[in-house]
Amino acid sequence: xxxxxxxxxxxxxxxxxxxxxxxxxxxxxxxxxxxxxxxxxxxxxxxxxxxxxxxxxxxxxxxxxxxxxxxxxxxxxxxxxxxxxxxxxxxxxxxxxxxxxxxxxxxxxxxxxxxxxxxxxxxxxxxxxxxxxxxxxxxxxxxxxxxxxxxxxxxxxxxxxxxxxxxxxxxxxxxxxxxxxxxxxxxxxxxxxxxxxxxxxxxxxxxxxxxxxxxxxxxxxxxxxxxxxxxxxxxxxxxxxxxxxxxxxxxxxxxxxxxxxxxxxxxxxxxxxxxxxxxxxxxxxxxxxxxxxxxxxxxxxxxxxxxxxxxxxxxxxxxxxxxxx
Amino acid sequence: xxxxxxxxxxxxxxxxxxxxxxxxxxxxxxxxxxxxxxxxxxxxxxxxxxxxxxxxxxxxxxxxxxxxxxxxxxxxxxxxxxxxxxxxxxxxxxxxxxxxxxxxxxxxxxxxxxxxxxxxxxxxxxxxxxxxxxxxxxxxxxxxxxxxxxxxxxxxxxxxxxxxxxxxxxxxxxxxxxxxxxxxxxxxxxxxxxxxxxxxxxxxxxxxxxxxxxxxxxxxxxxxxxxxxxxxxxxxxxxxxxxxxxxxxxxxxxx
Numbered sequence: 001x002x003x004x005x006x007x008x009x010x011x012x013x014x015x016x017x018x019x020x021x022x023x024x025x026x027x028x029x030x031x032x033x034x035x036x037x038x039x040x041x042x043x044x045x046x047x048x049x050x051x052x053x054x055x056x057x058x059x060x061x062x063x064x065x066x067x068x069x070x071x072x073x074x075x076x077x078x079x080x081x082x083x084x085x086x087x088x089x090x091x092x093x094x095x096x097x098x099x100x101x102x103x104x105x106x107x108x109x110x111x112x113x114x115x116x117x118x119x120x121x122x123x124x125x126x127x128x129x130x131x132x133x134x135x136x137x138x139x140x141x142x143x144x145x146x147x148x149x150x151x152x153x154x155x156x157x158x159x160x161x162x163x164x165x166x167x168x169x170x171x172x173x174x175x176x177x178x179x180x181x182x183x184x185x186x187x188x189x190x191x192x193x194x195x196x197x198x199x200x201x202x203x204x205x206x207x208x209x210x211x212x213x214x215x216x217x218x219x220x221x222x223x224x225x226x227x228x229x230x231x232x233x234x235x236x237x238x239x240x241x242x243x244x245x246x247x248x249x250x251x252x253x254x255x256x257x258x259x260x261x262x263x264x265x266x267x268x269x270x271x272x273x274x275x276x277x278x279x280x281x282x283x284x285x286x287x288x289x290x291x292x293x294x295x296x297x298x299x300x301x302x303x304x305x306x307x308x309x310x311x312x313x314x315x316x317x318x319x320x321x322x323x324x325x
Numbered sequence: 326x327x328x329x330x331x332x333x334x335x336x337x338x339x340x341x342x343x344x345x346x347x348x349x350x351x352x353x354x355x356x357x358x359x360x361x362x363x364x365x366x367x368x369x370x371x372x373x374x375x376x377x378x379x380x381x382x383x384x385x386x387x388x389x390x391x392x393x394x395x396x397x398x399x400x401x402x403x404x405x406x407x408x409x410x411x412x413x414x415x416x417x418x419x420x421x422x423x424x425x426x427x428x429x430x431x432x433x434x435x436x437x438x439x440x441x442x443x444x445x446x447x448x449x450x451x452x453x454x455x456x457x458x459x460x461x462x463x464x465x466x467x468x469x470x471x472x473x474x475x476x477x478x479x480x481x482x483x484x485x486x487x488x489x490x491x492x493x494x495x496x497x498x499x500x501x502x503x504x505x506x507x508x509x510x511x512x513x514x515x516x517x518x519x520x521x522x523x524x525x526x527x528x529x530x531x532x533x534x535x536x537x538x539x540x541x542x543x544x545x546x547x548x549x550x551x552x553x554x555x556x557x558x559x560x561x562x563x564x565x566x567x568x569x570x571x572x573x574x575x576x577x578x579x580x
Contacts, residue, residue: 056428059577081430092425094335096342108331109429153425 009034009161009191010055015064017050024050026215027064032208037187039206039223040195047215048195049089052163055193056086069160082111085159085190089166091150095139099130099149102138103156110157120156128152128182144175151179155186162186164194168201180205235304236277236284241270242296249273251294257281270299328431332439333446336413340447345412349405353451360397361458364390386468387548391459395476395546398455399539402448402484403512409447410491411505413440414573419499423576433573437566441485441492448484452477472548479545482558483538487512489565496572512538 010032017025025047032038042048053059054066057077065072071079094102103121112120125131128148133141138149147167154162167183168176183205186192196202202209203223211219240248245263248271252261257277264272277283284301291298340346368389375384417423426436456477462468491508498504519537521530534540538561541554 053424056424058424058428078430078432081428084428086424086428088421088424090421092420092422094339094420094422096339097335101338105331105335106425106429109328109426109431111328111430 007033009036010038010066010068010193012051012055012066013064015051015054015066016062017047017054017059018062023215025054025061028212028215028217029064030210030217030220032191032193034191035188036208037183037192037194037206039202039209040193040212041197041199041202041209042195042212043197046212048212049165051212052086052165052193052195055080055161056084056163057081058086082157083160085154085157085162087150087154087162087164087167089169091146092153093138093146093149095137097138098135099125099138099141100134102149103152106153107156112157120158124152124156127155129178143170144172147171147175147179148182151182155190158189160191162190162192162194164192166195166197168196168198176201236275236287237264237272237300237302237304238275238287238291238298239270239272239300240291240296241299243271243294245271248291248294248296251290252287255283255286255290257283257286272300274304326435328429329435329439329442332426332431332436333442336440336443337446340409340443345408346447346450349408349447350451350454353401353405354454356401357394357398357455358458360394360401361455364394365462386462386466387472390462391468391473391476392546394455394459395473395480396539396543398452398480399483399542399546400516402480402487403516403538404509405451406448406484406487406491406512407505407508409444410488410495410508411501412495413444413492414495414569415498415501415504418496418576419501427573427577433570434566437492437569437573441489441566441569444488444492445481445485448488449481452480469548475548475550476546478550479542479554479558482545482555482562483542486558486561486565487515487538489562489569491565493565493568493572496569496576 008031012031013029015025015028016023028047028051030038040048040051050059054061054073055068057073057080060074065074067073068080069083071083073080094105097105100121103125104117107117107120108114122131125134128151130145130148130152133145138146141149147170151164151167154164164183168179171179180201183192183194187207194205206223208222209219210217238252243251245266249261249263252258252273252275258275259278260276262274262276264274266272275283275287284303288298288301368384368386371389372384414423417426427433459473463470487508490511491504494508494511495501495504498507515536515538517537518533519540522534522537522540535557541557544551544554
């Protein structure tokens, strides 16, 4: 990527956040170019929310630095806050307020002048499809509407940077689709970071992805590169009868192109293993051959999709290996 | 300052669109009404006795009705103030809306001042209800309005101080009940501290008595503005809001 230093809207450098004894975010660094959507992917408790809270000046980092639009979160928090719109995991809405009233309140809080306020409120209400419930109490709204009110709140002052913490959590499929479209439509003008633990969401919405796990960045790449990297790897479930579990496992592990053999379950005679292949290698034919040549019975051979957890495990494991070398 | 007013307006709106404000006003109307009825009944009784015995010393409405009423109101305030202040920050912390406030381009002080002003305004509304009762005294008697006004000013100062302390306590917890309970305890202590002055003259007793809210309110109820008392209430307000600001700041570091 050929970007000047100034092109980065968000810069996170060696950021660390420690709570008492636990380390929530451990020395992470990444940059977001202007106008891009970056997916922040990680399992629960990986440190996504903590990083976002540091970027929004909700809490300070323990070490390292973060800046938004060239302003450091510690040095000039007011300038940072003017330039970000933030949707926390739970939309920060007041149930006793009407939608329009709430949006006006947030608008005023973000420093929109009284003259511009009504126009801005109706614009974002229209944009986030909450115009039809403008006069309704927020406590009476469904989760989907509440989420969209939260999104409207985040963009009301037309911020340079949008920080969205799991914007599609708890929505139904139709709402998820609409929300993703909305987020996509906001890119370009706004630079967006959104966190999620759903892989397809990143594929569909984001340009770049930063994967973090246990407070560390384990992968940073464009979405295309990452998905091809993940697709190159596959796992196969094999059910074999006729030998001891240990013997079968040992034999399978010796095969070329096999990364890992994980025993799954044992039923009477048959043993099930999950065989993970190295990227770009298809080991199915070799597997079948080996089993038959050894005089065992092959009961089942079926591809297993790598679940997200396994992707994370895989990424963290490989990262650690690289670290050792 | 604009953001402080924005927050103040929103807080007032929250008070008045939930049952809290109405409940407090209704309770206050009943309690104050009872005290008023009591004070007037007593006054009327004494007046009759004085007339029967043929003595006609001037009966002072300010001294016999308004002043004890104001003193009672000062004590009722100790009970109502925790109910006003408990939700100020605890509710925002529980619902997560504190994240909106703390990530908006407004200073912590604007947030605190806005919330505190709203709480004081609600308390002023309660006092407004008591004025409905007091208006009868003006309709049927001829009390002096100046000392009464000073009495009300004192009540506002007292509430300002206690609400600032309540706001601080509210920042320390997500639980409104805890915030309200602790604030009530502190208010009560600040009231009873005065009692030690009755039998102790040690330095500690003097300091404790000086900290008592009621002791500093008393001159106001007589219509006397003493610099010493104004300084006391101003210090409590300042100290309370200062603690709130520090606590809100530490919330960021600990959160």
